[in-house]
Amino acid sequence: MAGRDRVQEASRLVVKVGSSSLTTPQGMIDVDRVDALVDVLGARRRAGTQIVLVSSGAIAAGLGPLGLRARPKDLATQQAAASVGQGVLVARYTSSFARYGLRVGQVLLTADDMMRRSHHRNAQRTLARLLELGIVPVVNENDTVATDEIRFGDNDRLAALVAHLIHADAMVLLSDVDALYDGDPRREGATRITDVRGPEDLEGVELGTSGRVGTGGMITKVQAARIATGAGVPVVLTAAAHAAQALAGVDVGTFFHPGGRHPGTRLLWLAHAATGRGRLHLDAGAVDAVVGRRMSLLPAGVVKVEGEFAAGDPVDLCGPHGIPVARGLVNYDAAEIPDLLGRSTRELANTLGPEYERELIHRDDIVILEPDSNGARRNV
Structure with a gap:
């Protein structure tokens, strides 16, 4: 099995969705967007695929209830927003997945959990058991307690490490951008990059910066794809609106082909999670x-x-x-x-x-x- 067929046939998937794909410009959870995503994931889960959802959005979801107009810059207020928003986010996922008779389980991680071997093993066992029980784990960085020194910085890298942690067959990165382009997609003449097989395919490519309410950007997504493909996990990068097509193996977004090396969990952790x-x-x-x-x-x-x-x-x-x-x-x-x-x-x-x-x-x-x-x- 090669190419996008690996996503279509995957029995264990990691799907990451960014803040801007889940929230309104005011920072509130967009119920319709969440339900649209869950419609895709719920149908795939009921078809037998195990799914781990790595979801941003906790801080963004906390902006509205706290009366904040923009993402706070100081860590304490970010943590307060995450504390409020994480409950809002998981409650919404719980309600939405219930329409398919599915339950969700919240898993909050920090980079420290990946750096300490005992925590790393515990996270691995917990996720494996949740999947065995038919639960859809909803993973997020634990923004409420994470400090600058132990932050992933974005959920793209977290998703790639989780994909390796659970031995996923494929990973899908969902964003507000439909693919990787060879230039600014807002400019005329920019061309979608359909496949990335190695660093040479990205030579001269301009990577954008962060989005509206998230911390990541195209740079972090490409970095996450490199982590995942380096561990043998193929990656599709596309817009949340194209989630159904991406999971079905349709030619949307950008497909990152896996590399030949499959490093051990410890070395991947040491390279990408440890500080x-x-x-x-x-x-x-x-x-x-x-x-x-x-x-x-x-x-x-x-x-x-x-x-x-x-x-x-x-x-x-x-x-x-x-x-x-x-x-x-x-x-x-x-x-x-x-x-x-x-x-x-x-x-x-x-x-x-x-x-x-x-x-x-x-x-x-x-x-x-x-x-x-x-x-x-x-x-x-």
């Missing part, structure tokens, strides 16, 4: 060993340590110019590392004991961060 709790600065030889030859990081190649972290935490590995080139799970507390720097593991074992004859970070616990167009590296 470095500190930094290890590497000399040029260590960068070549870790990035070029995919070797473990040894104390001899580290020249400086920054931050406070514990053994098992993710840390960023920086090259001589201070740019992160990789991320890994460190084997030592930050306070232990300065005494190890520049020394071989054999010397450390002879001096400090056999427990120190180990790498700072094992190669199996390292992911390489991909360079962007400016040469800086990032986890997308």
Whole structure:
């Protein structure tokens, strides 16, 4: 099975919908839009497909009840709006899915839940059990408690990670834009990009910024598609109005073909959900060993340590110019590392004991961060 047929035949789907596809310009939930989406998802669910709905809209839904005219910029008010709006949003989904005899279950996640292995496993088990019980999980970022340091920043990336978490067969990103274009779709001559098979298909493409009430934009959607396809999950990006056609495998929107690599859950989590709790600065030889030859990081190649972290935490590995080139799970507390720097593991074992004859970070616990167009590296 190839191409859009994989969406049509998928037995487990992740569908993400953005705030602007669910709300009015005033920030209130648009009942007709929600019902139209649920009509599509409910019919597919009753046909036997398991569906996880990743839904934005909590903050936007809270604007009207709180008397706010625009999305607040400060975190505290965003959290207050999310607290009010999340209840409004889930109540609407509960009522709408009930028309099809389906129940929904709310699952709120933060990036911290993906970063901590125990939370990660718990989320995986909860979603799997909900699907087994015939429930439609409605997933959203837990905006009420998330801080700037532990936010996904948008639900596109969250949806991609959830797709990998539940071993989805396909993912559909629904927005207020009907496809990815090779230029601003409001300008004459812009052409829809029907298929993306690799980065070369996006060379020279201008990606727009965020929408009316959401935090994402075309950039975040393309990044999410890269995460999902890198894990072997095909992605369709289109407008919410085209949801039925997208799920039926019709040629709408933009189809992102899955890649050949299927990284383990831990490495995907490390690359895309984890945030470095500190930094290890590497000399040029260590960068070549870790990035070029995919070797473990040894104390001899580290020249400086920054931050406070514990053994098992993710840390960023920086090259001589201070740019992160990789991320890994460190084997030592930050306070232990300065005494190890520049020394071989054999010397450390002879001096400090056999427990120190180990790498700072094992190669199996390292992911390489991909360079962007400016040469800086990032986890997308």
